[in-house]
Amino acid sequence: MKQHFLFPYWSRYLGWGLVIAHAPLTMIARYGIDAEDARGTQNLFAGNHLFFMCTALLMATGLFLVAFAKEKVEDEQIWQIRLDSLRWAIYVNYIILITSLVFINDTGHILQLNLWVPLLFFIIRFRWVIFRLNQSLSREG
Amino acid sequence: MKNNIRIERAIKNVTQGDLANQVGVSRQTINSIESNKYVPSTVLALKIARVFGKALEDVFMLEDGD
Numbered sequence: 001m002k003q004h005f006l007f008p009y010w011s012r013y014l015g016w017g018l019v020i021a022h023a024p025l026t027m028i029a030r031y032g033i034d035a036e037d038a039r040g041t042q043n044l045f046a047g048n049h050l051f052f053m054c055t056a057l058l059m060a061t062g063l064f065l066v067a068f069a070k071e072k073v074e075d076e077q078i079w080q081i082r083l084d085s086l087r088w089a090i091y092v093n094y095i096i097l098i099t100s101l102v103f104i105n106d107t108g109h110i111l112q113l114n115l116w117v118p119l120l121f122f123i124i125r126f127r128w129v130i131f132r133l134n135q136s137l138s139r140e141g
Numbered sequence: 142m143k144n145n146i147r148i149e150r151a152i153k154n155v156t157q158g159d160l161a162n163q164v165g166v167s168r169q170t171i172n173s174i175e176s177n178k179y180v181p182s183t184v185l186a187l188k189i190a191r192v193f194g195k196a197l198e199d200v201f202m203l204e205d206g207d
Binding site (some may be wrong): 072074075076077136137 | 179
């Protein structure tokens with residue numbers, strides 16, 4: 001099979017590490033020290049923006065690495081599942097995006113949505129299909 | 142598309158894992174093809190037929206709906 005570019009297998013663990021590391025950092029930002037002086041600053045390199053940038057980067061990079069890491073055996077069926085899951089992720093992303101554009105009067109969430117919905121949905125759908133495949137394999141022995 | 146990989150495997154006494162190794166895919170893929178859940182690419186179909194030493198049409202055949 002023609003080889004397409006994907007990250008090496010181990011990068012999924014690095015990816016999950018980054019995603020997990022991002023969670024407590026975001027909690028600190030929300031409830032901790034930054035909350036007070038964050039309001040009202042418009043400076044591009046003000047603490048809150050820099051912090052948001054770093055945590056968003058951590059999460060997005062993490063999800064990206066997890067989503068596009070190679071499987072142990074990367075064959076044409078895996079590739080097809082990958083493409084199919086990507087198609088579903090784009091569908092879901094745009095359905096949520098369009099619905100929220102119409103019904104929610106706050107555009108700030110759009111970046112957040114676009115950051116994690118497609119990748120997260122892709123990962124969940126991809127892993128679910130592979131899990132089902134493995135299940136049917138073990139059922140048939 | 143139907144196939145008789147399972148029968149050919151039984152004749153040649155080849156396991157799913159062996160066949161998967163010989164054609165360079167995972168065991169899941171062979172299993173999906175056997176249970177008609179996945180239609181292989183032409184390249185993979187030709188490789189599988191070659192393992193059994195048969196013509197492509199002897200291993201894979203079209204169904205009415207195809």
